[in-house]
Amino acid sequence: MLTCHVSTTSPTPAEAAGREGTWFDLVGDDVGERARVERATGLHLPDREHLGGIELSNRVGIADDALRLGIPYFSADDDAAPSPVGIVLTPRHLVSLRYAPSPAFDLAAERVRASVPGTSTDAFVVLVQSIIGRTADGMEAVAAEGGSLSARIFGDGRRRTSLLRAMLAEIGRVEARLTRMRLSATGLLRIVLALREAPPAWIPKPALARLHAAQKDLDVLCEFDGQLTDKLQFLLDAVLGFINIDQNDVIKILTVASVVSIPPVILAGIWGMNFDHMPELHAPHAYPLALLAIALSIVLPLLWFKRRNWM
Template sequence: MLTRHLSAAARPADSSDIDGTWFDLVDGDAAERARAEAASGVRLPGRERLAGIELSNRVGIVDDVLRLGIPYFSPDDAAPPAPVGFVLTPRFLVSLRFAASPAFELAAERVRAAAPGTSTDAFVVLVQSIVADAADRMEAVAAEVGALSTRIFGGERRDTGLLRATLAEIGRVEARLARLRLSTTGLLRILLALREAPPAWVGQPALARLHAAQKDLEVLGEFDSQLTDKLQFLLDAVLGFINIDQNDVIKILTVASVVSIPPVILAGIWGMNFDHMPELHLPHAYPLALAAIVSSMVLPLAWFKRRGWM
């Protein structure tokens, strides 16, 4: 789908020769790509080139045409990462993506309302919208991490089923955070490269706003590191509780095996078929044998309890 966004300051015309026009191509077919190329006057890169992780595929400028790419961009918390590309000229901005994204929808609203005068202004608004969306999503992840911490260390009973569910939840949250990290890291790298060697037609005000967005991304990177460390701590805590539960089971089995040894020995001795066994001829030999067997079980249990092993 090809969408053309005009600023509020642009003239209401059907022609494409308006400075500051933004063409947004979402999973476009060959015909839509051809229309975007004809309107902007530039050749658009394919998905395979945008997905390349080498820096030469992410940033390049030829004949006043700036091509930027993010190989792994997470449009939302559900969709898998896909490449995103930007083609920026002094007059037009073309974005290439392959899934719907709330960040681009927010940018479209801001472009229509903020009246950017140039294509660079539209690109800055788009970058700022992506940063704002990433910040909101990272705040949501932080809230989920806090809820996980409360669930793990709260007062509720930590049974095996709860621990397993929590372990799966930690994996899901970490996957969301990893996809978001790929997006912010990719955007940060193209901003760093753009600020190191900006085209002559990119003004200082736009570079200053991009520098502010870069600082925001660096802060998000630090916040991401904190959340990653917190998730690792929660993962270690859950595995520790599971290990404690397993140790409790082993301890119970060990106590049961130790307690069962004396009665088995006594029953084995008195169950032997010898002709001369003095105990067999004692008065009340049977109840005495039962009492001895029970005592051989109770005494070890009492000893374990006194030592605090149970």
């Protein structure tokens, strides 16, 4: 799907070709739409395989007044699998290539259409700010979810193993979301850093100042991501610790049961022996006394374990 964005209007590719500050947003692998953008802009657009490369040469490059930027792993949505995103920026046009719908790109398109007429660099800065804003919102949601998980893990007195297993799976799901956001933020931070270190001459200073502010925002997001990662790791360790405590309780119960069963087995074994001379066998109350002795051999160890707080 191909969409053209300029301030206050959304023209066709043919109408937008001669306008400055036009943003061509190309979604998917449609060869025809790709060719239309290349004819309208005179650019050669990178393919998906090139955008997916993790080396820096595939992320940042400039030739013939065309700045080519790439994010190998960009999460279009919180639950979507990462896919590469490419950006080609020239003094007249901005071209974005992506392979999945993205709320951040939709937000940037709304801001570009609502703004006063600007340049392609202005549209690029708006896009960067929109991605940062969506990533920040996603991390705040992860922080809130982590707080809810913490309250459920430490606030509930009854921590059944089935509930702990469910929380373990939920922590893994939240960590996967955070990882996708981290990939997007770090990929964007690297291209912003590279762009600020060696900017093309045609990028104005106000745009560079806004990119500098965006870099600071990304640095803050990276620090926040580190805090969230530590928090989720702590919750993971806590859940595993509670599961380990439950397992130890089970082992302790089995140990107590095995120890308690030893005395009655010994007594029953002694009185079950076939000796000619066992005086208690001929006593009038020998059988109930034997049962009472076996019962006491069970109760007394249990009382001892309870007194020592072993149960």
